Amino acid sequence: MSVLLWGVLPYFAIVLLIGGTVWRYRYDQFGWTTRSSQLYESKLLQIGSPLFHFGILFVVIGHVAGLVIPESWMSAMGVGESAYHVMALVIGTIAGVGTLVGIAILIYRRRTIGPVFMATTKNDKVMYVVLVGAIVLGLITTALAIAAGTGGSATAESYNYRESVAPWFRSLFVLQPDVATMAAVPVAFKIHTLVGMLLFAIWPFTRLVHAFTAPVHYLFRPYIVYRSRDARPAPGMTTPRRGWDPVGTKDRESAPARTPSRRS
Numbered sequence: 001m002s003v004l005l006w007g008v009l010p011y012f013a014i015v016l017l018i019g020g021t022v023w024r025y026r027y028d029q030f031g032w033t034t035r036s037s038q039l040y041e042s043k044l045l046q047i048g049s050p051l052f053h054f055g056i057l058f059v060v061i062g063h064v065a066g067l068v069i070p071e072s073w074m075s076a077m078g079v080g081e082s083a084y085h086v087m088a089l090v091i092g093t094i095a096g097v098g099t100l101v102g103i104a105i106l107i108y109r110r111r112t113i114g115p116v117f118m119a120t121t122k123n124d125k126v127m128y129v130v131l132v133g134a135i136v137l138g139l140i141t142t143a144l145a146i147a148a149g150t151g152g153s154a155t156a157e158s159y160n161y162r163e164s165v166a167p168w169f170r171s172l173f174v175l176q177p178d179v180a181t182m183a184a185v186p187v188a189f190k191i192h193t194l195v196g197m198l199l200f201a202i203w204p205f206t207r208l209v210h211a212f213t214a215p216v217h218y219l220f221r222p223y224i225v226y227r228s229r230d231a232r233p234a235p236g237m238t239t240p241r242r243g244w245d246p247v248g249t250k251d252r253e254s255a256p257a258r259t260p261s262r263r264s
Contacts, residue, residue: 002183005194010172013197020204021212034210040115044105051102058095059138062088067169071162089142096139103132127206130199137192144188165189 024032038045066088074084107128110116141161168182182190203209 002179005190006168006179006182007177009194010177010197013201014172016201017203020201021209024204024209032209032213034207035119037110037113037116037119040119041109041113044109044113048102048105048109051098052106053102055095055097055099055102058091059099059135062092062095066162067166070166070170092142093139096135096142100132100135100139103128103135107132123206127202127208130195130202131208134192134195134199137188137195141188141192144186161185161189165193 071081075081079087110120110124164181164185168178171178182193
């Protein structure tokens, strides 16, 4: 079972993530969208969406720093274990709570606003369940890390994921999964990892796929120059007044009378 969970299942999730994204891009480009519902309601969206997106961004950065960068590299950069532990817990807790509050607002909005709820598919509901589960389990592991940090060095070492989960994660990319190390981590970390793999497996088939086409090029595109279409007046002539010409009885009375003419 350990080989299946920590040696086979991760590659299955990676294949679904990469293969599903390629398939979605080739055969469902018109569905590659978040199906925005801002037209139906914008007040709750303006609060929940930034909280969720900025929170999940810091959560991803924290996971990359903790799982990809080895502990020895952090020590070489002058970031000790205690400093990293405090920084990860503080930033991770703030980012996790912000993400959870943001997605709670978005789910409340989607459930209570009629048109938004009508536009919610079964696919969206499954995605929200898995996503919320991953966030909640992440906060639980953070709470366990806090409890471990206050319970003594021996307990803290057993919950140091940089010595257990992180080496297993890096071993996947060299095709030598360290199954034994991952099998020894606490149950909460195992469940969080399994839900995370499930989230990445269904990612390409949900609205989350829009994260792969974030408008990063917007930051580097040139300025757009707007020019007026109005022709410039000739020298000595005044600029014509903008807007509509008044139309009414008074204008008709002041206009010169026209004599009828016969058509030849």
